[in-house]
Amino acid sequence: MKALNQLKTFQRILDEYPADTPLGKFLPGFYRQNKQMGSTDRKVAGRLIYNYFRLGRALPELPADERLVVAEFLCNTQVNSFIQHFRPEWSLCIDFDIDRKLQMVKTAYPDFKLEDVFPWADQLSPSINKDAFLKSFFVQPDLFIRVRKGFETPVKAELTKAGVVFKDEGSNCLSMPNGTRLENIFPNQHWFEVQDASSQKTAQYFKPTKWEAWWDACAASGGKSLLLHELEPNLKLVVSDIRESVLANLDERFQHAGLLKYQKKVLDLTQNIDLELHHYEFDGIILDAPCSGSGTWGRTPEMISQFGKQRIDFFNRLQKDIVRNVVKYLKPGKPLIYITCSVFKAENEELINFITGELGLKAEEQTVLKGYGHKADSMFVARLVKAK
Numbered sequence: 001m002k003a004l005n006q007l008k009t010f011q012r013i014l015d016e017y018p019a020d021t022p023l024g025k026f027l028p029g030f031y032r033q034n035k036q037m038g039s040t041d042r043k044v045a046g047r048l049i050y051n052y053f054r055l056g057r058a059l060p061e062l063p064a065d066e067r068l069v070v071a072e073f074l075c076n077t078q079v080n081s082f083i084q085h086f087r088p089e090w091s092l093c094i095d096f097d098i099d100r101k102l103q104m105v106k107t108a109y110p111d112f113k114l115e116d117v118f119p120w121a122d123q124l125s126p127s128i129n130k131d132a133f134l135k136s137f138f139v140q141p142d143l144f145i146r147v148r149k150g151f152e153t154p155v156k157a158e159l160t161k162a163g164v165v166f167k168d169e170g171s172n173c174l175s176m177p178n179g180t181r182l183e184n185i186f187p188n189q190h191w192f193e194v195q196d197a198s199s200q201k202t203a204q205y206f207k208p209t210k211w212e213a214w215w216d217a218c219a220a221s222g223g224k225s226l227l228l229h230e231l232e233p234n235l236k237l238v239v240s241d242i243r244e245s246v247l248a249n250l251d252e253r254f255q256h257a258g259l260l261k262y263q264k265k266v267l268d269l270t271q272n273i274d275l276e277l278h279h280y281e282f283d284g285i286i287l288d289a290p291c292s293g294s295g296t297w298g299r300t301p302e303m304i305s306q307f308g309k310q311r312i313d314f315f316n317r318l319q320k321d322i323v324r325n326v327v328k329y330l331k332p333g334k335p336l337i338y339i340t341c342s343v344f345k346a347e348n349e350e351l352i353n354f355i356t357g358e359l360g361l362k363a364e365e366q367t368v369l370k371g372y373g374h375k376a377d378s379m380f381v382a383r384l385v386k387a388k
Contacts, residue, residue, distance in 0.1 A: 003085030051075040053301040056117035136372035142175040151191035190256035197376040198369040203227040212283035237262040269322040291340040295378035348380040
């Protein structure tokens with residue numbers, strides 16, 4: 001009976017879920033409208049719907065309930081009542097490695113193909129291991145935090161006190177299970193930032209120098225600016241975004257981090273912005289470019305079902321337009337840090353080819369930060385220098 005009720009709740013969520021909304025925004029509203037659901041019910045419902053989308057585009061002809069059973073088998077390593085009820089023979093093999101599980105699914109459903117989970121594997125950046133990347137969708141990413149300098153000991157002490165199992169990843173980065181309720185453990189402290197491990201690693205490419213002028217061109221929530229501030233607090237900083245509401249939320253976050261001197265500008269980087277920036281020259285520009293976000297779909301697997309291949313070309317064109325308008329404000333001999341959270345070569349290596357070939361910058365370093373092997377997001381970062 002428990003498993004049947006869980007299936008009914010899953011089907012209600014799937015029926016009511018609007019495809020253009022992130023699951024993370026939809027589910028809290030669904031739970032508020034169904035207050036009879038306890039915390040365990042909500043946890044199970046969230047697991048089921050997220051795992052369902054982790055199957056991506058595979059087995060499209062199967063009914064949703066059968067696809068869910070396959071997804072639950074592939075995504076879990078411990079027996080649960082759902083698998084025991086609907087596929088008891090699979091529950092005995094729940095702790096098998098992913099390769100054996102995939103073979104069992106293939107035996108039960110000959111039409112199953114791993115490459116159907118993410119059907120754009122031919123578009124991946126060349127250094128990505130396609131097989132490992134595809135299998136990573138069956139593993140929920142971890143939660144990562146970047147601890148501010150000087151607060152490592154109290155943060156670890158509070159996590160230990162709360163019974164949270166965490167791992168020190170080095171460079172003030174801690175990982176822990178996704179879903180850890182940090183707000184309950186640290187209700188008032190501002191000792192850390194929630195930030196993916198790969199995002200934290202992009203800071204290695206900044207290399208700022210004291211008193212320089214830097215521009216975080218697509219600042220969003222300000223994570224890259226905070227990384228920059230940690231490296232060198234004595235900078236002249238401009239942060240911009242196309243969304244005024246996003247910039248309005250930066251002030252409190254920056255204040256807690258001690259980042260007090262900066263300028264904010266609402267800019268559409270696809271347009272001529274010389275009216276606002278004609279007298280600016282920067283010693284460094286961080287361009288965390290708008291992108292497909294495909295490197296983060298392990299956290300938002302619903303995006304696999306919503307994405308179309310034509311979007312890759314859209315973002316490629318958008319990124320080229322933005323880079324053209326941004327590099328003109330970079331001083332000669334100074335770096336542009338180009339970042340995406342995409343795994344598509346059209347948004348990564350092909351963009352670097354455009355920047356070096358058409359705009360005359362020299363690529364010093366570029367790499368895919370392969371988070372898929374570490375329960376983290378995958379990102380791309382390049383450091384390019386403008387010709388003197």
